[in-house]
Amino acid sequence: MIVEHLSLKDFRNYAEAELALGAGPNVLVGRNGQGKTNLAEAIAYLATLGSHRVSADAPLVREGQDAAFVRARLRHGVRTVTLELQINKQGANKARIGGTSVRPGELPRYAQVVLFAPEDLQIVRGNPSERRKFADQLLIQRTPRMAAVLSDYDRTLKQRTTLLKSARARGMKASALPTLDVWDDKLVALGSEIIDARVKMAEDLQAPLARAYEGVAGADHRPELSWTLSIHGADPEEGDDAEGEAEGPTAAQFRAALAQRRSAEFERGLSLVGPHRDDLLLRVRGLPVKGYASHGESWSMSLALRLAASDLLRRESQGGDPILILDDVFAELDADRRARLAGVVADYEQVVVTAAVAGDVPEPLRGSAIRIDHGRVLGPLVDDPPAETADATHPADRGGDDG
Template sequence: MYISDLALNDFRSYREVVVSCQPGITTFVGENGQGKTNLVEAIGYLATFSSHRVNADASLVRQGANAAVVRAKVMHGESPTTVEIEILAGRANRARINRGNAKPADLLGIVRTVVFAPEDLELIKGDPSVRRRFLDDVMIQLRPRMAQIKADYAKVTKQRAALLKTMWKTQRRGGIIDHATIDIFDGQLARLGAHIIAERARIVTELRPYVEQYYREVSGGKGVARIDYIANIDERTGWELPSATQLETDDTGQLLADITAHETQLQDVALTEERLREALGQWREQEIERGVNLVGPHRDDLAISLGTLPAKGFASHGESWSYALALRLASWRVLRDDVSGNWADDGEPILILDDVFAELDARRRQRLADIVRQGKQVFVTAAVGDDLPVELDGQKFSVHEGQVTPLDEAVDETIDEPVPSPVTSGMHDDLRGAR
């Protein structure tokens, strides 16, 4: 799978731009603030309907415009598919597939991406929400139906939290609490939450060997990286991951086997739903008293360890970079190896490296370049071309003041807009018609 043409209208800094792409490595070079990251951000948005830079879609719409359009021609083998998403500030997005109207959810899975950016250091150093989002982005690309389950779960938790606050006020006034309604919400939370936990646990199982492999390759063999899924339901029912002391002094092999066995149990949707129902019953009084949802996958985390110590707080800056890269490369490999879905035979994700090489030392740059050269399509952004290893050969574009030009056509600081090809001209016409 690869993108052959990308067209943007009123997306971020771009009023209108069209770029023709090829398989292999494509590099966008330009100073900060010129728009190079906006291009790869748009590609990533087609895969997950989210940005790696901001949480609100309204930020993606060019100032003064009512909507932004991202359109791409995606090649699976010899078969082209044209996808389009119209981002409407404050309203539901609209989508088209091959010029026909579609539900936005129908686009999920057609484009797959893995994005690595400087913000990914938060995977190691940041809050659990960052790591949950990492797992969920992989989950939605592997199982597009999970996008709706996740949205439904978010709605249930919001409504349930409001109900808990109402119950607390009623209880405080000495009124009688009706538990029938909260029972209904408990059932919905347990049913939807069990699917999310099961899918996340399965993804962690698939990611684990690749995280270890890629950390070893990127870091040069310094330390053993391991990830484990921490389910909030375990905390609420008394099951805990072994501590660093246990891993140093006890039978490590048996402890790791127990972790893996427990992770397998979490993948049993029926069993996990039952455990969630029980935990919700046990913690109901505390939830009413605090007015918040204390049980469920919205409080889960991904344990990231280096040797027997947690990476957060113990890993050096270079080790943290290597670990964040290993997580993204592992997700790329899991998506690449996936044998399910409509595009299983040609579903290798597009790899996006946004301003990454400038942050790495020479050895890590070289090791990363050797790995990503294996990708079918890789997009790289850089402020300075000299930051990139010479092995990253392929298409190169200069990005300057919103103009994207093949690098061999750029002259000094003057960037002339290239003449569109018949294909890209057609894309311009279609976008104008769509607006």
């Protein structure tokens, strides 16, 4: 699978942009803050229905505009398909496939993208929400209908939590709020499906993760991943990873856990059980990565997770390899990991690399280079600027809207 052409209108810092890409490696070169990452973000959004930098859609829309537009022509072997997405600052987004209106949740059926970025370090070092986001975006790519399940769960969770907060403010007891049972039923039905899908995905990722970790680290540190579940008594959101023993169908365990935490939920006005409280536990050498792994081991794990995800999608897809995007990754890695990562991904159908300096990109990925400057795609790069020119404008915080 490759992106042949990308068109943007009012997306981030782009009033308009047209970007032609080819098979194999493609390098987008420009100083930080010019818009390289925004191009990568737009491609990835079509596959994951989310940004790797922000949790809301509003920042994706250019200042002063109400909506942003992303259009991409993808090629699957000899077939092509055009995906279009309207990202609204307020209200629901709209999508079209081949000119026909569809739900945005249909887009991941046609676009598979794995994006590597410096922010990936937060998957292993950050809060549980970072690991849930990684897992759920991969869930959507493997099974696009899970986008609707996750969205319905979020809406149900908000309604249920609002009810609990209202009951807490009014000093009500559980027996005086029978409508909560209705929301419990919805929460259990949707949440159980998410939990089961996440657990199955972790099992499927284990072997690819081990291969990928050794590929980028050059050593086998026994990487492992498993879910810590709130329906088993843990609460990773509050630093409690201790789980009790549980048997039986997930839905039955979920319902029993809700009954057990009912009083606490009323006291705090929060929904304390469900996939929104779970965490993906990552280990190397038998120890949790968070808190025990070295900086190098943390980077190896974050890279291995993305590589494992791309390997899984590659094996399951009938539409060819997923598109790989390496967004400013090489500037963060030592020479050994740069070379190892490049060697692992070089044979994918299409790799899109962003870099402040073209010389940072390892030889196997030095394909056609395109200059990006102030929200403009300027065309093929002839000569890379001196390193000091690019470095002089390298901000400490690269997470701005016009990255």
